[in-house]
Amino acid sequence: MSDKRHGARRWTVAVLGALILAAFGGLCYLAGSPKDAYGMIRFALPHMHRGTLRVGDDAPDARLIALDGTSRFHLRERTRQRPLVLVFGSFT
Amino acid sequence: MVKIYNDYKDHADFLTIYVREAHPTDEWQMKSNVKDDVCYAQPRNVEQRLAIANDFVKRFSYPLPFGVDDINNAANDAYAAWPERLYILDESGHIAYRGGMGPFYYNPEEARAWLAARFGPAPQTPSRCSSSPHGQ
Numbered sequence: 001m002s003d004k005r006h007g008a009r010r011w012t013v014a015v016l017g018a019l020i021l022a023a024f025g026g027l028c029y030l031a032g033s034p035k036d037a038y039g040m041i042r043f044a045l046p047h048m049h050r051g052t053l054r055v056g057d058d059a060p061d062a063r064l065i066a067l068d069g070t071s072r073f074h075l076r077e078r079t080r081q082r083p084l085v086l087v088f089g090s091f092t
Numbered sequence: 093m094v095k096i097y098n099d100y101k102d103h104a105d106f107l108t109i110y111v112r113e114a115h116p117t118d119e120w121q122m123k124s125n126v127k128d129d130v131c132y133a134q135p136r137n138v139e140q141r142l143a144i145a146n147d148f149v150k151r152f153s154y155p156l157p158f159g160v161d162d163i164n165n166a167a168n169d170a171y172a173a174w175p176e177r178l179y180i181l182d183e184s185g186h187i188a189y190r191g192g193m194g195p196f197y198y199n200p201e202e203a204r205a206w207l208a209a210r211f212g213p214a215p216q217t218p219s220r221c222s223s224s225p226h227g228q
Contacts (some may be wrong), residue, residue: 036120036122039120039121040120043120044114044120047174047175049172051172053179053190054190055187055189056186057186058186058187062161062162062167062170063166064159064167065142065161066158066159067146067149067158069138069139069142076185079181079184079185082103083105083188084105085096085097085104085105085107085178085180085203085207086107086109086171086179086180087107087108088109088111088168088177088178088179089109089111089176090110090176091130091148092115092116
């Protein structure tokens with residue numbers, strides 16, 4: 001009985017280990033290398049969110065800084081008579 | 093996005109919002125960033141973020157209107173924007189188009205399609221390849 005339980009536990013651990021390895025392998029493939037897979041898990045995934053905004057929702061406002069660093073403006077100040085295309089991103 | 097901006101800037105307003113770095117040197121740096129000499133640490137204050145944003149605009153002569161997210165990442169958090177994302181707001185300030193999460197679901201052609209459905213397709217710029225030889 002005890003041997004059976006140990007055997008089942010070993011199998012569970014082996015299957016879980018294989019699944020984790022396969023998932024990491026898949027990430028390595030997606031990201032390009034094990035280092036990139038680690039970077040994705042450690043630095044990217046915690047910051048990637050689907051968000052809760054939906055089409056039709058009132059657009060949230062946020063205070064932004066102009067490139068000169070001295071003036072500030074609100075995102076919603078830019079919604080005027082025309083549609084506003086928002087392009088989020090960074091240099092890197 | 094610059095091409096879409098040039099095609100539709102007479103019909104719609106555009107605003108680039110510069111958010112936290114995607115691949116800084118002290119986080120997940122990409123080989124392509126080293127190759128392209130785009131090596132910056134994650135900004136810890138707004139002055140550092142502004143400096144990188146200004147480098148970006150200068151390097152590409154980037155023409156779109158520009159705003160920089162504050163160091164508390166308020167705009168990024170409100171729009172779940174990182175690392176890159178597109179939205180279109182209508183004239184009443186409602187979300188009219190919500191792009192997918194970058195980089196895998198970042199698709200400027202969807203934004204173009206929205207603009208084309210609203211304002212018509214952009215006029216085609218004649219290709220140099222299709223013009224007759226020697227400009228005749």
